[in-house]
Amino acid sequence: RKEVEQDPGPFNVPEGATVAFNCTYSNSASQSFFWYRQDCRKEPKLLMSVYSSGNEDGRFTAQLNRASQYISLLIRDSKLSDSATYLCVVDSSASKIIFGSGTRLSIRP
Amino acid sequence: GAVVSQHPSRVICKSGTSVKIECRSLDFQATTMFWYRQFPKQSLMLMATSNEGSKATYEQGVEKDKFLINHASLTLSTLTVTSAHPEDSSFYICSATPGGGTEAFFGQGTRLTVV
Numbered sequence: 001r002k003e004v005e006q007d008p009g010p011f012n013v014p015e016g017a018t019v020a021f022n023c024t025y026s027n028s029a030s031q032s033f034f035w036y037r038q039d040c041r042k043e044p045k046l047l048m049s050v051y052s053s054g055n056e057d058g059r060f061t062a063q064l065n066r067a068s069q070y071i072s073l074l075i076r077d078s079k080l081s082d083s084a085t086y087l088c089v090v091d092s093s094a095s096k097i098i099f100g101s102g103t104r105l106s107i108r109p
Numbered sequence: 110g111a112v113v114s115q116h117p118s119r120v121i122c123k124s125g126t127s128v129k130i131e132c133r134s135l136d137f138q139a140t141t142m143f144w145y146r147q148f149p150k151q152s153l154m155l156m157a158t159s160n161e162g163s164k165a166t167y168e169q170g171v172e173k174d175k176f177l178i179n180h181a182s183l184t185l186s187t188l189t190v191t192s193a194h195p196e197d198s199s200f201y202i203c204s205a206t207p208g209g210g211t212e213a214f215f216g217q218g219t220r221l222t223v224v
Contacts (some may be wrong), residue, residue, distance in 0.1 A: 017180040043202055097213055101152040
């Protein structure tokens with residue numbers, strides 16, 4: 001079993017739609033969780049950290065469920081510019097950051 | 110935010126030659142840096158953890174004699190792809206996290222093409 005698993009997609013949704021991604025992790029001792037965004041042929045950039053209480057940043061909401069060992073990302077009112085690959089990232093220990101396979105999102109006009 | 114600089118951004122080399130990729134933390138010291146490889150339409154795969162002043166830790170299936178890592182200072186880690194072959198063609202990217210922080214900052218990546 002992979003340490004971090006994501007649905008690879010692609011998700012193809014119309015502009016304005018709400019879309020959600022899930023990511024599961026296997027190491028129950030993991031402490032830090034993040035969502036990164038990667039545009040084609042570019043380096044990943046931090047979208048948001050994920051906290052136990054859940055957090056929201058504009059149209060983006062991230063949640064962590066420790067009991068079930070998954071994190072989620074919700075995008076509301078999606079924009080064309082949201083088209084990218086979204087990477088679930090787990091800091092499984094103090095010195096190891098593991099990426100999920102990424103979920104490709106394509107927003108159509 | 111913190112800055113990680115990676116060089117070169119793109120390199121084409123002949124099969125059998127070696128290529129060195131540099132990763133520098135410009136405004137913070139990094140005792141640990143990470144090297145990833147990304148094939149087209151796939152996610153980043155951790156290759157190795159670079160530790161300043163000691164040997165790198167390689168992930169299972171990554172040949173340490175082929176991918177030489179040197180982390181001689183707190184701001185520089187290098188990855189050398191030795192005797193490169195076409196199957197080594199990939200996007201290589203490094204990351205580092207400033208001490209006390211949790212966000213990983215990435216270099217711009219190096220697109221290696223072996224012909």
